[in-house]
Amino acid sequence: VSASQPKNNDIALHDVTFGYHEKEVLHGINMTIREGTVNALVGPSGSGKSTIAKLIAGLWDVDGGSISFGGVDIRQMTQQDYNRYIAYVSQDNYLFDTTVMENIRMGNQSATDEEVIEAAQNSGCHDFIMSLDHGYQTIVGGAGGHISGGERQRIAIARAMLKNAPIVILDEATAFTDPENEALIQSSVAKLTKGKTLLVIAHRLSTITNSDRIFVVEDGNIRSSGTHQELLEKDSLYAQMWRSHIAVRDTEEGGAAQ
Numbered sequence: 001v002s003a004s005q006p007k008n009n010d011i012a013l014h015d016v017t018f019g020y021h022e023k024e025v026l027h028g029i030n031m032t033i034r035e036g037t038v039n040a041l042v043g044p045s046g047s048g049k050s051t052i053a054k055l056i057a058g059l060w061d062v063d064g065g066s067i068s069f070g071g072v073d074i075r076q077m078t079q080q081d082y083n084r085y086i087a088y089v090s091q092d093n094y095l096f097d098t099t100v101m102e103n104i105r106m107g108n109q110s111a112t113d114e115e116v117i118e119a120a121q122n123s124g125c126h127d128f129i130m131s132l133d134h135g136y137q138t139i140v141g142g143a144g145g146h147i148s149g150g151e152r153q154r155i156a157i158a159r160a161m162l163k164n165a166p167i168v169i170l171d172e173a174t175a176f177t178d179p180e181n182e183a184l185i186q187s188s189v190a191k192l193t194k195g196k197t198l199l200v201i202a203h204r205l206s207t208i209t210n211s212d213r214i215f216v217v218e219d220g221n222i223r224s225s226g227t228h229q230e231l232l233e234k235d236s237l238y239a240q241m242w243r244s245h246i247a248v249r250d251t252e253e254g255g256a257a258q
Helices: 049-056 079-085 100-105 113-122 126-131 149-163 179-193 228-234 236-257
Strands: 011-020 023-033 038-042 064-069 086-089 167-171 197-201 213-218 221-226
Touching: 011 049, 023 049, 023 221, 038 049, 049 167, 049 197, 079 086, 086 149, 100 113, 100 149, 113 126, 113 149, 113 179, 149 179, 167 179, 213 228, 213 236, 221 228, 228 236
Parallel strands: 038 197, 038 213, 086 167, 167 197
Antiparallel strands: 011 023, 011 064, 213 221
16 A cells, blocks of 8 residues: 555546446546535436446445546555545435434544534534434434434434545435425535535536536446536536426426415
8 A cells, every 4th residue: 555645635537437247337437526626426317426426435446447536546545544535425324223423423433422413413413313212312223214314314414524524425415305304404515515525416406506517427428527507508418407407396396386
């Protein structure tokens, strides 16, 4: 393992390929995520967005090509060292069969109870945790079965906040939230990601229109990248996804208004 230290928090994918069971699903991905910027991955379901996020998070190894962090190939870093830089919140956040307190503390094992509670307050969890039978000492059950999907999400965000890593990856992190919790989660995500390098996999395009860079993924390739405005003008797939999103949103809002 090389002792070279990352010189910044840029992440770069160089010609990355990856497959499941002989079938290649990513074909030569090249992309750079600059330190301190907000980046989004969008594209049709099954296009490879989550696979890219998991590779960047270091959960899997690339088959070909490389991923570098601050100029260092992540394979030259120990899993533990690299993991310190990344907070990964996915749509299927796993909660362990222990207390709420310990689940949040997994973000930072040396955190005090006060720090855990502060992270919970910042991510909008504190009130619902206090309403549980045993508050922070409530056992959440295998995979968090005793609480709702939206509550699990918020605990996972609290855990990521406590970790305070420079890079935050949100994989469909608001997928299971009802509209009431959506705003709450959006505001806790905003606190979590302030001043950090952010990679978001979005299914609601309106949540990522202000990103510094949006990467459009199609069939395991990066089809194009740019700002929201640039992509509307140059990428027909993105423009079409945006039109569909607006149509659905207008229908939902119209329905809600009546």
